[in-house]
Amino acid sequence: MIHGEPKRPGSACQPGQEGATLGRRGFLRGAALGGLGLAALGSLGGVIDASPSAAATQQPPAKAAHQWAMVIDLRYCNGCKLCTAACEAAHYLHEDQTWIDVFTMRNASGESYFMPRPCMMCEDPPCVPVCPVSANFRTDEGLTLVNQSRCIGTRICMNACPYQARYFNWSSPRPAPRQPFPQEPAWPVPQVEGTVGKCVFCAAMLPAGKLPECISRCPMGVLYLGDLETDVAVNGLGNTVKLSQFLADHDAVKFKESYGTHPRVFYILGHGQDLDTDTEGA
């Protein structure tokens, strides 16, 4: 026993450790090889459709010509709600079907300010994975859309959205006269009863070079349409800014950033607000 004891742990342990080391090494080697293989495949893909702008902005290799975003400059919003009205008129929505809603908020010192809230067009949208029939989808230009002809109305996406950006067609929608675009996810006009709706950034108008209704009608120039791909943002007053610099200069924030949704709507604060104050788990 006495002789055996110092030996035992060694002899018992050595092969075990060896085995563990080998196993770990083997695993690491395998993982490294796998990673290299994936990287090789990835670079091959990059070579095949090389897009210099994608590399420049450090975005995941994007094939789309645009990556739409929005900037909301809260410093200038006076709460006139012309954006909401213009949107509802253009899309033949009921009064409470707010693609862009304007909330009256209070900052820490109790002063009120206004906060327009469109769809956040999240890079990781919580509404998409929960739909049982895949009625929500994200386009390659970064827009989350609803296929209303597919939607069966479970409303689980309304549950998932942390921004209260979705509504439901509880009754017959407002009839719409002949539209410039066919009724499709990019232009869901008229709405479909028994389905969920939300802001689409006027997706059908963007290819024609037209600004979304809310942006072009904002008299204060609060709302900007941005494109992460070309790094440009434009507001309804015709002001054009370099997007990345504009965001950096004004310390732009995202709403409920801690939720991991990565919104593509950026807020510029100016009233002592703290949009993150009410985010849980921050």
Next chain:
Amino acid sequence: MSKENPSIAEDHACDLGEEVTEPGELADVRASAMRPVLETPRWWWPAVLVLGAIVVLGIVAWVVQVADGLGVAGYNDRAFWSIYEADLVAFIGVSYGGAVVSAILRITKAAWRAPLTRIAEATALVTLPVGMLFIVPHLGSPWKIWELVWPPYWNLSSPILWDFFAVSTYLLATAVFFYLPLIPDLKIAQEWLDPNRPGLRSRACRRIYKALGGNWTGSAPQRRLLHGAIGLVAIMIIPMAVSVHSVLSFAFASSSRAGYLETIFPVYFVVAALYTGVALVVLSIAACRRLWHLEAFIHSRHFVRLGFVMVAFGAVYLYLTFTEYLIDGYSGTSGNAAWVHQVLLGRYWIPFWFYFVAAGVVPIVIMAFRRTRTARGAVVASGLVVFAMWVKRLVIVIPPATEPLVRSPLSAGGVLAGNWGTYHFTWVPISITVAATAAIPLLLLVLFRFVPILPIAEMEELAGPEERAESVAVPGLSSGDGFRPAAALGGRSLAASTSPPSAMGEEGGR
């Protein structure tokens, strides 16, 4: 502990069915099990017509809802989930009782379960489809429901799709679990039914017994096979039922809303289902016992034991509720704090505290005191549990769906930030809910016109041939306490529990 003094149980043995039937009438398990099939009681048609009318009213309400949109059901964008979702959870939840009473007691070889299993399984079989049907009024576009079974549209990351898969699988398992123990009984029923008996239903019965009874002869290999199959399904159905309620809870929990985003939810839902499931079985058994005079087989102690099982789950549920609100209230993040405040002290305090009293405290109190620990006590407690737990489901579903998500930081004093939404009850969902409730007894009334209400083969087997003969002369049981001698087939428990002081433990281990 309930049996410290056997006379107590006997005192209350027939406090549910005061009408005393002729001695010898219930002497045979076969006769009693087949009576609902063979005889039409006076109350049967009126009961079916009234219940049927209520169901029709519910269907009319649904048609109105389809015509006018979900808005007529009181829904709005700030209360997007409410009564139908609570109904879905509650009705699928109560169907759990069949799995518990039948499968768990079967696996643990609790012999006293025997006269209860058929009624428990039948209750599960009829409540589950009714619960599943709540998917239809819940949907905004029910005419597109076929998309759920169209694989190209499936989104496998969606909890609702998995709800659908899990509940469908569970429905199949429930049907199999109902059918397997029925096979030998179908053969017995076939022999029992006069082949020359006229009438449409008798013809249908004969055809059903023949078609579903198969080639059952009762030979030893067949019985071994059937026992194996029943045991296997009994084991499989428990994790299946757990999965159903876990996935059901994911539909709520896959959210960032305070009150829905709860790690406790799957367990919470499973325990709630167990709790209400046992309660519904108690109610169902009490009704069947009364209506079809099964007092000889189903005794006070059956109710008391099920009552114990029920309050055990009820105590766990109470504990989980306490944990949930304590920790969410403690966390103090604006959403959680406001939600806990809304439920405990704010707009939802009446329904919440109603749950707390009616399904949290009172059932435990009823089952704790010997005075109230009777068949009638268990039935009262079960009725409270079924209703108050439905109310609790509303308290779970509605407040988080009305939470304001775009709001200012929490105001000083901590209570309300932003405007909470409101759900308004209307006649449409209430009619549909009442109709679904009426559909359960209606379906049971119809079902027991076709299948034996007691598991004949199982009861006879558990009684054993020698004990059957013996039971005729079990002392002390024929003394006007509602038990009939031969009816002691109703459970070995009957004979056993006269001697040992704690019958529960004894038989549980057998």
